Structures are given as C-alpha cells and as structure tokens.
Amino acid sequence: MTEQEQPVADVFSAACSSRPVLQHLTGRWGALAMVALDRAEGPVRFGELRRRVEGISDRMLSQTLGQLERDGMVHRTVHSSIPPHVEYTLTELGARVAGPLAELIELLEAELPTVMDAQAAYEAAS
Template sequence: MDTVQAYLTRCPARTVLDALANKWTLLVLSSLTKAEGPVRFNELRRALEGITQKVLTQTLRSLERDGLVRRTVYPTVPPRVEYTVTELGSQVGGLFCVLGEWSEQHVHEILAAREAFDTRPEPQPIG
C-alpha cells in the first residue's frame, strides 16, 4: 500500500492538513462559504456559538495568511472590517459544508453507536 505523502511529517501538505483539521477553521470557513456576501466579525462570532473573540481572531488571521479568507478594512470611524471567503477558501469550505450535512444526516446513528459502546459489558479476560 502506498503511503500518502501528506501523512508524513516532513511533507509540506501536512501543515495544510493540520490547519484544516481545526474545528474552528472548519466552522469559520463553512459559515463564510454559506454567507451571501461579506460578514463582519461580530456577526461571525454570534453565528459560531462557543468561540471566543481571541480564538476567532486567531482563526481568521490564520485563514487570511493561508489565502482562504479575505479581510477588507474600510476607512471609517470606527473602522469597518468584513471577511469573505476567497476562491481557494470556497473550494475547501464547500467540502466542509458537505461534511456538515453528512454529520446532520448521520448524527442519530453516531449517537446510537456511542450509546451501544458506552453501555456494553466490559470484556472478560480470557483464561
């Protein structure tokens, strides 16, 4: 079986997988992909229950650095800042949206499997 290069620590693609595997990255990109235009910071924060201001700021900066999100600052007082997903970000955001839809469709099966696992008897030692 061939090893996928992105699974190797020395592969630069591994850094991309590491960044995308973050739950907040997934949720921020999904939200921006589904948005019908630019989104302001506080709108995004309200949409993502549980995210702190610090984590959202770090996530958006990381996504901007990776070319997945575009940050636009308008010269107003106070400054107005909007975020949009780039073409590259839209591609991966679309994958995340599909993953979210799959999760919603199969949540009951997953919860049932967890319940079955958590309530099964402990295996007895052999011998």
C-alpha cells in the same frame, strides 16, 4: 517557482507544508469558520461571524481567521470608516475548499442519530 521546483505534497509526511494547512481547516474552529463564510451572502463582519460560530472566543476567532488568511482561504478587508470595521470573505480557493467541508458537516448532521446510537452502544459495552 518552476514546475520542477514545486514541492511534492504528502500530508502524511510530518515535513509536508500541507499538514499545518489541513490542521487549520479541520481543527476545532477552522471548518466552522469556513462553512459559516461559505453560507453567508456576501462579506461577513467579525462580530457576525463570532455570533454564528457559537462558543468561539474573540481571540480564537481572530487567530483562526489569521491562519486561514495566511493559507489563502480567507480575504480580510479593512474599511477606513469611523469606527473602522473589518469584513471577511472566502477566496476562490477558500470557496473550493469550503464546499466539501460543508458536505461533511451536512452528512454528520444527517447521520447524528446513527452516531448517537453507536455512542450509546459503545458506552453500554464498556
């Protein structure tokens, strides 16, 4: 595509292609998978990733990784061994995106007492 053919990104537009990518990254499992891969030291096998992201089913992890691979965030390598195994790493783009997601997670973890206090106050007022 030439520079003139580049679509204008506007995530607030329902027709923008960036919206589904944002949903893949910020959905229930996308951010957790991205940050788990970001924090790993090297390639991660499927089972390792499933254990790290507690509560995710095999099917949902597979679907999430497939979406992130399609979006250019995750690289999947299939090793022809017996038995065959698959490893996942972040692409360059994925690593750039995972950094801010990790910062958001760290901020939420650090502010969890404040969030819990706000939730309790809300429930008491309701």
